[in-house]
Structure formats: structure tokens, C-alpha cells
Amino acid sequence: MSNETRIDKWLWAVRLFKTRSLAADACRDGAVTIGGQRVKPARDVRVGDAISAKAGGVQRTVKVLGFPRSRVGAKLVPGFMEDLTPASEYEKAREAASAPQFSWSKGFARPTKKSRRLWEKFGSENS
Numbered sequence: 199m200s201n202e203t204r205i206d207k208w209l210w211a212v213r214l215f216k217t218r219s220l221a222a223d224a225c226r227d228g229a230v231t232i233g234g235q236r237v238k239p240a241r242d243v244r245v246g247d248a249i250s251a252k253a254g255g256v257q258r259t260v261k262v263l264g265f266p267r268s269r270v271g272a273k274l275v276p277g278f279m280e281d282l283t284p285a286s287e288y289e290k291a292r293e294a295a296s297a298p299q300f301s302w303s304k305g306f307a308r309p310t311k312k313s314r315r316l317w318e319k320f321g322s323e324n325s
Contacts, residue, residue: 203265205230205249206239211266212279214253224251248282256291258283 209221209230222239224230229252230237243249247262261280270278309317 201265202242202244204239205232205237205241205243208243208262208265209249209251209253211269212260212275213269213272214251214258214260224253229253254291255294256283256287258287 206218206222206225209215209224210218215221215224221230225237225239225241228236231250232241232243232247243262245262245264248259249262250257250259252258259282261282262278263280264278266274266278
């Protein structure tokens, strides 16, 4: 078994990102760092590296424990990474998800058919 692999492949394999291309894009956009340094998708990760990645609105911090051969099931992920993310990050994400996406100001009449359809379209795109 190898002792290093590409970061985009590792992030995808341990289910931090849904696709490898999303992981690579996050690396290119500067959302992934190792030791405070932005990384490119081809950067090799090693056992013991602490990776910080913004995924799904949460700033996740994980420690590399191993390298899966390919994408692994959710139950097997703890064997390859240790989650060091503070609980406050998860709480912020929960609060953002539970907050209303849209609110109708007091004093306004009922929405028109057109505005309601726009509202529903907006809600379905963000779900």
C-alpha cells in the first residue's frame, strides 16, 4: 500500500466531497489547506497531515490516518481520517440549515402567483 496520494483523490475517497472534480475545484479555489498553505489538487498527502477544507458550508479539519484504494463507505471513513472539526462548526451549519430561507415582510399582501412561483423556484434550486 502506498504512503501518499493526491489530495483531491483522498478528499473524494473519504467522502468530504461528492465528486473528485468538486474536490479539485475546492483546492483550486483555496478552500483546502494543509498547515495553513493553500494546496493544488495534485499535492500529495501523507499520514499525519492536518487538512482544513470548506465543504458543504462547514470548515472541516481532519487528520490523515491512511489511504483508501478507492471511495469507501461511510462506516469505513474513520479508519482513514480523524475528524478534528470543532463542534461549533457543526452547530453553525445546523443553525444555517434551520433558518428560514425566505421570509415575507409584515405588512405586505399575499404573494402574487408570479412571485410565489419565483419563490418556489428559488427554494427548489437551493434544496
